[in-house]
Amino acid sequence: xxxxxxxxxxxxxxxxTSAVLALMALGLSxxxxxxxxxxxxxxxxxxxxxxxxxxxxxxxxxxxxIGFLAALAISPLIVGAVAFAADRLVLRRLxxxxxxxxxxTIGLLYIIQQLALTFYGPQARPVDAPFTYxxxxxxxxxxxxxxxxxxxxxxxxxxxxxxxTRTRIGLVMRATQYDRETAQAFGIPVGRVxxxxxxxxxxxxxxAAVLIVPITQAHYLMGLNPLLLSxxxxxxxxxxxxxxxVVAALLIGVSDGVxxxxxxxxxxxxxxxxxxxxxxxxxxxxxxxxxxx
Amino acid sequence: xxPLLTTRGLTKAYDGLRAVDGVDFSLATGEIRAxxxxxxxxxxxxxxxxxxxxPPTSGTIVFDGEDITHMPAHLRVRRGIAYxxxxxxxxxxxxxxxxxxxxxxxxxxxxxxKTHLHAAIMSALEHTGLADRANIQAGALSYGHQRLLEVAMxxxxxxxxxILDEPTQGLSDSEIDGFMGLVRDIASSATVLLIEHNMxxxxxxxxxxxxxxxxxILAEGMPEEIxxxxxxxxxxxxxxxxx
Amino acid sequence: MRSSALxxxxxxxxxxxxxxxxxxxxxxxxxxxxxxxxVMLLSVFAMGYNILFGYTGLLSLGHAMFxxxxxxxxxxxxxxxxxxxxxxxxxxxxxxxALSTAIGLLALRTTGVAFMIVTMMFAQVFYLLTFYFAExxxxxxxxxLSQEIRRFFVGDFYxxxxxxxxxxxxALAIFxxxxxxxxxxxxxxxGRVLVAIRENEDRARMLGYDTFANKLAAVVxxxxxxxxxxxxxxxxxxxxxxxxxxxxxxxxPLLWVLLGxxxxxxxxxxxxxxxxxxxxxxxxxxxxYLLIVGIALILLxxxxxxxxxxxxxxxxxxxxx
Numbered sequence: 103x104x105x106x107x108x109x110x111x112x113x114x115x116x117x118x119t120s121a122v123l124a125l126m127a128l129g130l131s132x133x134x135x136x137x138x139x140x141x142x143x144x145x146x147x148x149x150x151x152x153x154x155x156x157x158x159x160x161x162x163x164x165x166x167x168i169g170f171l172a173a174l175a176i177s178p179l180i181v182g183a184v185a186f187a188a189d190r191l192v193l194r195r196l197x198x199x200x201x202x203x204x205x206x207t208i209g210l211l212y213i214i215q216q217l218a219l220t221f222y223g224p225q226a227r228p229v230d231a232p233f234t235y236x237x238x239x240x241x242x243x244x245x246x247x248x249x250x251x252x253x254x255x256x257x258x259x260x261x262x263x264x265x266x267t268r269t270r271i272g273l274v275m276r277a278t279q280y281d282r283e284t285a286q287a288f289g290i291p292v293g294r295v296x297x298x299x300x301x302x303x304x305x306x307x308x309x310a311a312v313l314i315v316p317i318t319q320a321h322y323l324m325g326l327n328p329l330l331l332s333x334x335x336x337x338x339x340x341x342x343x344x345x346x347x348v349v350a351a352l353l354i355g356v357s358d359g360v361x362x363x364x365x366x367x368x369x370x371x372x373x374x375x376x377x378x379x380x381x382x383x384x385x386x387x388x389x390x391x392x393x394x395x
Numbered sequence: 396x397x398p399l400l401t402t403r404g405l406t407k408a409y410d411g412l413r414a415v416d417g418v419d420f421s422l423a424t425g426e427i428r429a430x431x432x433x434x435x436x437x438x439x440x441x442x443x444x445x446x447x448x449x450p451p452t453s454g455t456i457v458f459d460g461e462d463i464t465h466m467p468a469h470l471r472v473r474r475g476i477a478y479x480x481x482x483x484x485x486x487x488x489x490x491x492x493x494x495x496x497x498x499x500x501x502x503x504x505x506x507x508x509k510t511h512l513h514a515a516i517m518s519a520l521e522h523t524g525l526a527d528r529a530n531i532q533a534g535a536l537s538y539g540h541q542r543l544l545e546v547a548m549x550x551x552x553x554x555x556x557x558i559l560d561e562p563t564q565g566l567s568d569s570e571i572d573g574f575m576g577l578v579r580d581i582a583s584s585a586t587v588l589l590i591e592h593n594m595x596x597x598x599x600x601x602x603x604x605x606x607x608x609x610x611x612i613l614a615e616g617m618p619e620e621i622x623x624x625x626x627x628x629x630x631x632x633x634x635x636x637x638x
Numbered sequence: 639m640r641s642s643a644l645x646x647x648x649x650x651x652x653x654x655x656x657x658x659x660x661x662x663x664x665x666x667x668x669x670x671x672x673x674x675x676x677v678m679l680l681s682v683f684a685m686g687y688n689i690l691f692g693y694t695g696l697l698s699l700g701h702a703m704f705x706x707x708x709x710x711x712x713x714x715x716x717x718x719x720x721x722x723x724x725x726x727x728x729x730x731x732x733x734x735x736a737l738s739t740a741i742g743l744l745a746l747r748t749t750g751v752a753f754m755i756v757t758m759m760f761a762q763v764f765y766l767l768t769f770y771f772a773e774x775x776x777x778x779x780x781x782x783l784s785q786e787i788r789r790f791f792v793g794d795f796y797x798x799x800x801x802x803x804x805x806x807x808x809a810l811a812i813f814x815x816x817x818x819x820x821x822x823x824x825x826x827x828x829g830r831v832l833v834a835i836r837e838n839e840d841r842a843r844m845l846g847y848d849t850f851a852n853k854l855a856a857v858v859x860x861x862x863x864x865x866x867x868x869x870x871x872x873x874x875x876x877x878x879x880x881x882x883x884x885x886x887x888x889x890x891p892l893l894w895v896l897l898g899x900x901x902x903x904x905x906x907x908x909x910x911x912x913x914x915x916x917x918x919x920x921x922x923x924x925x926x927y928l929l930i931v932g933i934a935l936i937l938l939x940x941x942x943x944x945x946x947x948x949x950x951x952x953x954x955x956x957x958x959x
Binding site: 467477484486488493496 | 827830837838840841842843844845847848849
Binding site: 138140192195196200201202204205206208209210211212213214215216217219220326330333337366368369371372375376378379380382383384386 | 697699744745747748750751752754755756759760762763766767769770885889892896926927928929931932933934935936938939940943
């Protein structure tokens with residue numbers, strides 16, 4: 103294949119990564135923005151979403167689309183419930199003290215990962231894509247399903263943006279984010295908002311996982327890489343900035359796709375991680391964010 | 396005689412709001428100076444600029460003939476500027492002894508003091524009447540004793556300029572009496588700059604008073620001049636504009 | 639608390655622990671003898687972590703890179719460059735000191751959550767580098783130092799690192815040196831400044847302390863101790879692999895220190911020993927040892943934040959260092 107088509111293919115692959123990454127990073131960013139909690143277990147919520155998707159799809163017979171849609175509907179709900187319980191049982195009791203919550207979410211990471219290994223096993227298992235239509239470019243055919251991931255993610259992001267900026271739920275979340283005490287004084291049930299936001303963040307990761315699992319297969323160790331990439335996106339994009347998160351996800355996803363198509367993926371990861379650490383060190387408000395709080 | 400501390404056009408702006416606005420200030424060696432003014436007048440911001448906790452937007456600060464405008468806070472402390480916090484901020488999980496050891500060992504390392512560490516610590520604790528509480532955790536001391544410990548820490552720094560930010564806040568009358576004796580005592584070896592709301596304490600202790608309002612110096616003079624000043628009275632009654 | 643001389647009971651306690659470990663060398667059955675040698679080295683790693691986390695209040699999520707810097711610094715120089723074992727040890731320690739200085743200068747520009755994430759990311763870069771240079775490091779498989787290399791003379795003195803007793807006693811020697819070094823450090827005026835920074839950094843600065851320089855010193859001391867543990871581990875057990883640079887080896891010292899008691903001198907050893915046996919015993923029932931680690935972390939922060947020795951100190955023995 104010539105360089106041009108090769109680049110187009112790499113860019114498309116990058117866009118798919120970006121689409122999934124944006125959803126997942128948005129979840130991480132919401133949780134940090136509203137609750138000031140760094141959720142190290144976010145990658146495990148992603149993994150759990152994928153593993154549950156396989157389990158749900160395997161229970162449903164008939165056309166693959168039925169199994170997939172069932173997974174897309176149910177898996178995020180279960181993951182959200184797990185996150186809700188984790189908030190109520192653990193994080194709330196720690197009073198969201200930053201160091202203690204990080205340690206606790208690390209604990210959560212190990213628990214979820216190990217339970218997945220025990221009950222799901224070490225194999226990588228695929229979920230069938232809901233449809234297998236291929237779009238034919240002059241140089242290569244490309245999975246229509248992959249393109250639909252991009253579209254679905256864009257729709258979900260617009261929906262989330264709408265909820266955050268145009269609805270009462272979004273208003274309540276923003277009020278809680280700005281000032282917890284005042285929000286409480288105005289009768290906002292801060293405890294439930296926190297649990298809800300934590301669940302919502304986890305659900306976004308789970309949705310991202312269900313979308314990607316027909317391509318990458320579910321595996322109990324699949325959470326770590328997306329977790330690091332989401333951290334990178336959130337840091338580059340500036341915390342709590344929806345627009346920054348999307349722009350950064352595009353940047354990271356596409357450059358990851360392009361760089362790993364032409365260079366060693368390990369080197370790509372090394373450079374990206376190092377670059378982001380440097381951004382945090384020298385420009386903590388992110389490349390797109392305004393002044394840090 | 397050259398003043399110990401002078402500021403020229405000292406300004407600190409937060410998002411356009413000038414908390415301290417072009418202050419020219421001068422303090423002679425050996426003085427006890429009080430800064431008074433209504434809440435939000437910029438008193439704490441002003442002394443924070445002097446001791447280096449906050450960087451200025453513009454203006455200069457000269458201490459003992461040296462321009463310290465851009466000097467980091469910890470170096471100013473080593474030059475002899477000590478600041479005691481408005482909110483008591485002793486180290487609650489350390490003993491009173493260790494709290495005072497921190498500033499005392501600093502002066503020893505700098506070579507500003509030559510005594511033994513233990514002797515220096517006990518001397519500061521005795522000075523403030525805390526010697527018998529040396530091994531109690533600072534967090535377990537009463538509020539009044541924590542304020543005294545704060546002063547003991549300031550003393551152990553062997554300051555040339557001791558800045559006290561509302562030192563009598565929350566103290567009982569008898570504690571205040573003891574405290575004023577302590578400040579007079581300190582003034583024999585150091586210059587004292589005092590932010591204070593309690594006017595009895597100010598009139599009793601200060602040789603000169605600087606009145607701040609809305610980030611600027613409104614008046615300066617002997618206690619009796621200030622008491623008679625009309626502009627000062629207006630500011631305290633709140634009829635002055637709060638730009 | 640005086641910083642001058644060590645009170646007798648503190649001296650007796652620490653010397654007693656070392657003496658007990660020495661005595662155990664002669665009575666322990668083979669299996670537990672080997673476990674304890676390993677635990678002593680890993681608790682040196684935990685003691686290094688404790689300097690930064692317990693005493694200075696800086697939570698790093700990337701200390702595996704310092705352990706691994708020692709591990710590879712020693713392992714690679716012996717394996718590829720044919721250096722002697724003592725030179726390898728020195729190389730490992732030097733690598734740790736250099737890396738911790740560089741990381742400290744960068745990471746200390748951040749605070750709080752950003753510090754945790756930055757240290758984690760630098761460690762991740764280090765981890766990936768061990769794969770990128772797999773030609774030299776052997777990646778996941780690692781490198782194995784042959785038995786011949788590990789039998790050598792220091793002057794006229796013959797050392798055989800494949801012999802369990804030699805290994806045990808060398809591990810004990812390093813453990814004892816680092817234990818007393820940390821004891822002296824945390825009770826010195828430097829240790830007092832670190833605690834002051836942990837409690838209230840702004841206040842410490844207003845007492846004339848360059849808090850950045852002191853924190854940097856803490857990172858370097860901590861990183862160098864961890865690298866010492868790593869270098870000794872590579873040489874005594876003859877293996878260096880990228881597992882030790884992974885994120886898990888950044889979390890484990892945190893767990894050990896939390897369990898034993900942050901900011902206590904003997905807590906890291908107790909935490910490491912306890913956790914090692916908990917995992918060892920449970921692994922005969924289930925392979926899910928990470929589950930134990932996870933549950934332990936959550937239970938500790940929820941119900942037992944001071945750890946074993948921290949709780950004992952708070953309740954009964956305020957004199958414990």
